[in-house]
Amino acid sequence: MLNIQPSPDLPRFAFGEYDEVIMEGISYRAIDCSDAGYVFARTDGTGVAESFAHAVLSQRVTRGMLVHRRDAFLPESAKRRLRAPAQVLSTLTPKQQQKAKYHESLVRAFLEMETEGKVKRTETSVNSALHEIKFRAGKYLSVPSEGDVIETGGNKMIVPTKISASRLLKRVAAFS
Structure with a gap:
């Protein structure tokens, strides 16, 4: 679940270092945050970075167009997925x-x-x-x-x- 920090202007989201954010089918990892928004790097190895204003992220959350997988890139999560029967x-x-x-x-x-x-x-x-x-x-x-x-x-x-x-x-x- 997303952690929202209250703000008089826009909601602020707290994406962690090991979180995965999926928008439009593209997997991202947060690499920087500022008052303006977040910079995300794609996790597909292309090295592409994209920036999203807090307002854009807020709209995508509201419309259900953003998936936040907390700690998806933690080593423990990866090990758990390997242990799970597939x-x-x-x-x-x-x-x-x-x-x-x-x-x-x-x-x-x-x-x-x-x-x-x-x-x-x-x-x-x-x-x-x-x-x-x-x-x-x-x-x-x-x-x-x-x-x-x-x-x-x-x-x-x-x-x-x-x-x-x-x-x-x-x-x-x-x-x-």
Whole structure:
């Protein structure tokens, strides 16, 4: 979640040294900050640096066009991603694919709301937002995919029912 420092003019964001910022599908790392804004370097190895005014960053956050992955470049995060079991989704059974889609939809819904500032990574916050998280997850689940076990389409919307705040927070931590 983004840390916003209150300001009478514009929100100020606090991007850490090891944070990843994704805008328009491009991964960046903050390399400098001033009163005017941030300078980001692309993480694709091209050496390209771009500057963004605080107002532009604020607009992108408001529109959901900025993803902030805190500590994504920390060595511990990289090690955790290596330890996590990784399989090609197509090698899973249809039932396993549906389960992965179910959990991913909940995590994506949470991250979307976190970006909007509507939920925090605490059980209390998740419990109070769980109804909306489930509803948003239903939007992701209702998009048909090849491995679906459950028929979707038409005016049907599949809304997750079995999830607790603590379990969701564990899945979010594993996803990040």
